[in-house]
């Protein structure tokens with residue numbers, strides 16, 4: 001199965017692209033938004049496609065066309081205004097969900113944010129970011145797609161430990177980006193993550209075991 005990674009040039013995205021490329025069961029297509037980003041992937045023998053979350057649903061569907069699943073790990077980042085949060089983190093995600101439906105893709109993994117499902121725990125300083133994440137997740141949940149919504153804690157650039165805590169409600173914590181990428185990879189075919197959302201931080205349980213133990217009621 002070929003996986004479209006949206007946000008492939010990002011810090012989680014790049015690690016996930018390499019994991020997928022190295023995996024015997026998957027092929028990967030890296031969605032990038034600038035032509036100059038293509039050579040990095042070309043040199044590694046990885047297919048890329050140029051598309052922008054500012055674009056139309058039909059352009060995004062064209063980018064996704066021969067894929068069997070989408071992982072959305074894009075984000076406008078802390079350096080832009082909340083207008084971009086609205087347009088990329090919320091509407092960009094909504095457009096990719098529509099595009100997946102248009103392209104006949106069933107499986108969709110969203111990288112959201114810790115506690116995006118609980119308004120009472122949103123940080124005052126970045127409430128619009130949490131609102132964007134919350135509503136993108138809701139749109140995905142209400143779609144016909146087979147979703148997994150991963151809500152990681154504060155992202156770190158240190159090496160992954162391969163061990164996490166994954167549950168419906170984890171109030172705080174952090175996690176290396178490598179472990180988030182591996183959790184997305186291992187979720188793709190793990191049925192216990194199908195139509196499920198969970199918070200994710202560093203912990204004591206190997207990722208595969210933490211995912212297969214996700215037996216809480218659907219949320």
Ligand SMILES: NC(=O)c1ccc[n+]([C@@H]2O[C@H](COP(=O)([O-])OP(=O)(O)OC[C@H]3O[C@@H](n4cnc5c(N)ncnc54)[C@H](OP(=O)(O)O)[C@@H]3O)[C@@H](O)[C@H]2O)c1
Pocket residue numbers: 006007008009010011012013032033034051052053054073074075076077088111112113114151152153154155177
């Ligand atoms: N920071 C945290 O502590 C934290 C915690 C929980 C969840 N998250 C979420 O985790 C996800 C991934 O984080 P990260 O650190 O890997 O992010 P990142 O390094 O900032 O990567 C985000 C990617 O999104 C791409 N992007 C932005 N606007 C785009 C557009 N208009 N069209 C296409 N692509 C676009 C960027 O492209 P360029 O490379 O071209 O700029 C970049 O590759 C994000 O959704 C973030 O909100 C973050």
